[in-house]
Amino acid sequence: MKVSVIGMGNVGSSLAFVLAMKHIVKELVLVGRSRESVLGDVLDLRHGQLFVSTPTQVNAGTLADTAGSDIIAMCASVPTPKHMRSRMELAQGNVDLMREIMPELARLSPDSTIVMVSNPVDVLVHYALKFTGFRPNQVLGTGTLVDSSRFRQLLAEELRIHTEDIRAYILGEHGDSQFxxxxxxxxxxxxxxxxxxxFALFEKASRAGFEVLKHKGCTNYAIALAAAFIIESIALDAKHTMPVSLRVDGFQGVTDVCLSLPAVIGGNGIERVLHPRLNEREQQAFLHSASTVRNVIESVAGEAVT
Known part of the structure; x- marks a missing residue:
C-alpha cells in the first residue's frame, strides 16, 4: 500500500506520524514545497521505526514520486489567516492550488483514491473531481467526520456512554451551515x-475547531486521526460507515455539489452513500448547506452549477 501525503504543515506531518504507527502503509511519500523542506519529518519518522512492529518506508518526494499511489491525502493549503472566522476564506487560494497540482496527481496515479483534508473541504472535493476527472467514488473529503466526533464526545459525557456506542451525525457543510x-x-x-x-452541545461542537485554533494556532491531531481512519478503512477494505464529504447523488434533490453524508468506505473508496431519514427541519438545513456551498463554488470560478 503506497500512500502519498501532499502538504507537510501541522496536519500533514501529524497525519504522516499516525500513518507510520498504523501498520497499514508499506510506502509513505511526503511532499512539501521541496524535498529539503520535508526531510526533517522523514528523518524523524525513520528514526522511530524501531518502535513500531511493522516499519514503514518513508521518503521525501516531489509530485513525480507519488506515481502509482493507492491513496493520496491532500493536506496542502494556502496560509490560514490569523483571525479566520470561516473556512470559506481559504476557498479562492486553495482552489487555485488544486488547479495547479491535481491534474498531475491524477495522471500519475489514475487508480488512486484522493482523501481531501484541506479546507473548505466541500468546495475542494467538488473541484478535485473536476480537475482530475475521477469517478465520484475516488474522491472524498474528511467533511464533518471530526465535527461528528466532537459532537459524540460531548454527548458521551452527558449520557455517560462510550463515544463509540453513540450514533450521531453532523451532516451538510463542514462549516457554518452544518446541522x-x-x-x-x-x-x-x-x-x-x-x-x-x-442542540447546545451541537453548537459547541460546531465551533470547537475555532476554539482550538484560538488557543494553539492550528488544529492537527483530531483531523489527522480522522484522515488516517478514512485511509485505514480504504486500505483494509473495512467498510466502516462515516460521514464524509462527497458528491451528492440526488439526495433531497441535490446534485453536483459536495456535502457530508454517511457513506460506506472501503477498498473502492466510497462503496455506498447512505440516505438517512431526515425530518423536515433537517431537510431544510441540508438544502441550505447545499446552497451555501454552491454559492462559493460559483463565486470562486464563475462556474454555473445546476
Missing amino acids: PAMSCAEAGGEPLDPTPGR
Missing part, C-alpha cells in the same frame, strides 16, 4: 431526544 441529524441519533437502539441541551 445535527438528531432524528436518527441513537445509542443502543434508544433514540436520543432532540433536547435544547443537545
Whole structure:
C-alpha cells in the first residue's frame, strides 16, 4: 500500500506520524514545497521505526514520486489567516492550488483514491473531481467526520456512554451551515431526544475547531486521526460507515455539489452513500448547506452549477 501525503504543515506531518504507527502503509511519500523542506519529518519518522512492529518506508518526494499511489491525502493549503472566522476564506487560494497540482496527481496515479483534508473541504472535493476527472467514488473529503466526533464526545459525557456506542451525525457543510441529524441519533437502539441541551452541545461542537485554533494556532491531531481512519478503512477494505464529504447523488434533490453524508468506505473508496431519514427541519438545513456551498463554488470560478 503506497500512500502519498501532499502538504507537510501541522496536519500533514501529524497525519504522516499516525500513518507510520498504523501498520497499514508499506510506502509513505511526503511532499512539501521541496524535498529539503520535508526531510526533517522523514528523518524523524525513520528514526522511530524501531518502535513500531511493522516499519514503514518513508521518503521525501516531489509530485513525480507519488506515481502509482493507492491513496493520496491532500493536506496542502494556502496560509490560514490569523483571525479566520470561516473556512470559506481559504476557498479562492486553495482552489487555485488544486488547479495547479491535481491534474498531475491524477495522471500519475489514475487508480488512486484522493482523501481531501484541506479546507473548505466541500468546495475542494467538488473541484478535485473536476480537475482530475475521477469517478465520484475516488474522491472524498474528511467533511464533518471530526465535527461528528466532537459532537459524540460531548454527548458521551452527558449520557455517560462510550463515544463509540453513540450514533450521531453532523451532516451538510463542514462549516457554518452544518446541522445535527438528531432524528436518527441513537445509542443502543434508544433514540436520543432532540433536547435544547443537545442542540447546545451541537453548537459547541460546531465551533470547537475555532476554539482550538484560538488557543494553539492550528488544529492537527483530531483531523489527522480522522484522515488516517478514512485511509485505514480504504486500505483494509473495512467498510466502516462515516460521514464524509462527497458528491451528492440526488439526495433531497441535490446534485453536483459536495456535502457530508454517511457513506460506506472501503477498498473502492466510497462503496455506498447512505440516505438517512431526515425530518423536515433537517431537510431544510441540508438544502441550505447545499446552497451555501454552491454559492462559493460559483463565486470562486464563475462556474454555473445546476
